[in-house]
Amino acid sequence: MRIAVDAMGGDHAPEEIIKGTLIAAEKNPDVQLILVGQKERILPFFTGAKPKNISLYEATEVIAMDEHPANAVRKKKDSSIVVATRLVKLGEADAVVSAGSTGAQMASALLGLGRIKGIERPAIATVLPTPEGGKLILDVGANMDATPEQLSQYALMGNIYAEKILRIPNPRIGLLNVGSEEGKGNDLTQKAYGLLKGAPLNFIGNVEGRDVPYGRADVVVCEGFVGNILLKTAEGLAGVLFQQIKEKITSNMVRKLGALAVKPGLKEIAQMMDYAEYGGAPLLGVNGISIICHGSSNAKAILNAIRVAQECMKIQLIEQIREDLPK
Structure with a gap:
């Protein structure tokens, strides 16, 4: 399993996001976690050796909570939430987790992943x-x-x-x-x-x-x-x-x-x-697993959001929705 984590999204980013990801990495050594964001702001929180199952993926831009979601997603192609969602679209990650702007995450998912067929x-x-x-x-x-x-x-x-x-x-x-x-x-x-x-x-x-x-x-x-x-x-x-x-x-x-x-x-x-x-x-309804977290998420919330992403993948949530939709 590979989960892209938006390191720049949320009221307490990137510190609490990274803390939660580090705990998740320790508890789930078989899960690959990809921290997406500005490396110069992420690296200072790694005081020791970076866990083998955590990798960094550069994204130079950040979408603020007060920005217009759809416009920001279109203009900021290299923002952390857009890049993290793109990794799912390209098959380089199986899910994305973010505590950033809900509107931006939804816009990224709709534009990047699209909807499940049959879901309006x-x-x-x-x-x-x-x-x-x-x-x-x-x-x-x-x-x-x-x-x-x-x-x-x-x-x-x-x-x-x-x-x-x-x-x-x-x-x-x-x-x-x-x-x-x-x-x-x-x-x-x-x-x-x-x-x-x-x-x-x-x-x-x-x-x-x-x-x-x-x-x-x-x-x-x-x-x-x-x-x-x-x-x-x-x-x-x-x-x-x-x-x-x-x-x-x-x-x-x-x-x-x-x-x-x-x-x-x-x-x-x-x-x-x-x-x-x-x-x-x-x-629910987009063609990929996109986990939305509370804007004030702490490390514990991020840890549990990563757990939810894992559970969604294990049960093949997208496939389950496709199968249960009226034909």
């Missing part, structure tokens, strides 16, 4: 931590709008990912809507409901926003506009709650003493809700 638009799949384990939401931002047919395609791809990667048998597929009853929602969700009901899936019907954190559905399907708002609202709410809990249980000496008793439990909850545990998720 790719979807960004994100794992959301819940008390029942990680659940999949898609799309969370690849496309602001979608057709009923595209939502049905998202569900088929999400089903494969949940079953093969998240190891959820017979995943429950839910359609995000304003009510649980059939017939609720707008024209898009009403038409999508009919398609999903007739699809070879374990479709459980509509799920509301409040159902998502409880893990009522294993795969939640929605258009990117709604999915992105749902994801960022969940992230913000979790951050505020943990901040408030920390402030309130340490506000005086009596509460601090009580906090010692609940600290182990709080640590377990924090670990369960940590996005770094899941690392990243693939851009």
Whole structure:
């Protein structure tokens, strides 16, 4: 297996990206890891001998988070994400991992790898931590709008990912809507409901926003506009709650003493809700494995994203999607 890692992408690049890659190299000696980026910024982080299963591939340009994705990808042909994706296209790598601009990664994948035949638009799949384990939401931002047919395609791809990667048998597929009853929602969700009901899936019907954190559905399907708002609202709410809990249980000496008793439990909850545990998720629907990581990914998240890339290759994710699409 050969995995191209965008060393320049992310809020903590290149340091945390390199740290995560080094840990992955040690844990997986048979996997070849290709760090793509500016060598003069990468090399200082190798204090000792470079592991034999890590190589460097020069890319002189970097796409910033605030640049227009499609324009940047077209203009910066030698940017780290474009070069890393090109390695997959040329067969010199089997997957690409990046914590950089999501839009740039999507544009690179669409322009460089193309779509799987039968998939109209790719979807960004994100794992959301819940008390029942990680659940999949898609799309969370690849496309602001979608057709009923595209939502049905998202569900088929999400089903494969949940079953093969998240190891959820017979995943429950839910359609995000304003009510649980059939017939609720707008024209898009009403038409999508009919398609999903007739699809070879374990479709459980509509799920509301409040159902998502409880893990009522294993795969939640929605258009990117709604999915992105749902994801960022969940992230913000979790951050505020943990901040408030920390402030309130340490506000005086009596509460601090009580906090010692609940600290182990709080640590377990924090670990369960940590996005770094899941690392990243693939851009489903493109003709190659492209793993998208959180922009603030640390070494642990990169390590787990590389693990996800390996798992996608092992199960031949692209081939699985092709086989399961309606002929």
